[in-house]
Amino acid sequence: MNVTEAVATRRSIRQFLPTAVPQDALQRVLQKAQRSPSGGNTQPWNAVILTGQPLADLTAKIKAKAATAPMGEGHEYDIYPKSLEGRYEDQRRGVGKAMFDALGLAREDGAGRVAQMMKNWDSFDAPVQLFTYTRKYMGPPQWSDMGMWLQTVMLLLREEGLDSCAQEIWAMYGTYMRELLNIDDDHIFFCGMAIGYRDADAPINNFTVPRVEIGQAIRWEGF
Template identity: 80%
Template sequence: MKVTEAIATRRSIRQFIDKPVDQATLRRVLEKAQRSPSGGNTQPWYAVIVTGDELARITAAIKEKAKAAPMGEGGEYDIYPKGLSGRHEDQRRAVGKAMFDAVGLQRNDAAGRIAQMMKNWDSFGAPVQLFTYCPKYMGPPQWSDMGMWLQTVMLLLREEGLDSCAQEIWAMYGTYMRELLNIDDDHIFFCGMAIGYRDADAPINNFEVPRAAMDEVIRWEGW
């Protein structure tokens, strides 16, 4: 698969089929992903790859935590910046509406929307979770490096015929996630990533996710 095809076919998958993921495939992906760029070659990313009974344990624990603290508890960073506005907020709202429309959930169906959100904790049926973290003293440039690593992983997964969904929602319970994953207090939890094979026919995997026009975000000078 060419890089262009991997980019074009990658999307956040929110319904996976019941098919196991081979560990050797993930090892191959992650070995290649170590070539991701990072400032000064710091390579600030760390991850825990979870499946089977261990994933079931974490899933059950976080579901109980979500019942007790549905708005989050122990989050260590803002998933969205305070005061998000303009086209950035418009795009966030639009993709949420498109997702709910795809599965037939009306705006006033609060219970249905909550039920859809709760599927995050089941990794949308994916058999594997990749949980990412880094040392607490790392700054914005290293967080950017961590994002480049995650993007590389997602594209390499596509090359292998696999799919993913990056899930910052787990960070709503950041300190508890570190406890569940046995990550010490010198690190900060970033996000999860569901990994598996997409349900190609599921409406939630097929709604349009538009991108801003290039000329909205790029300026050309000296050409």
């Protein structure tokens, strides 16, 4: 698989097969991903990877927390800007509508939509979770570096025939996630990433996710 194929076939998978993920495949991915760029070679990313009983235990605890604090508790950053507007907000709402439409969940079906959101805590049945964090003093450039590392991991997972779903939703319980993962107070929790093999027949993995034309995001000069 070349880079173009990996980019074209990567998508946020929200229904995984129960197939186990070989540790050696993850080891290859993460070893290669260490070549990701970072300003000053700071390499600010850190991660904890869970599977099996440790993941099951964490899942049970975070679901119990979500039941008592459904709007989140102890989040340490805003997942979306409070002032999100224009095409950015339109795109966010649009992909949500497309996802629920693919599942046949009408806007009025609040219970069905909540049930779908709750599947985040089960990692969409993925057998592996990668949780990312960094030092609290890191700034926007280092958070960008973390994003480049995560993107590199996601593309290398495709090379291995694996899939993923980056999940910032775990940050709704950021301080509790640090407690569960034994991450000290000098760090800030960023996100999770479900990893596994996609259920290719699941409607939620097949709806169209549009991208804006590059003319809306890119300006050319001197060409």
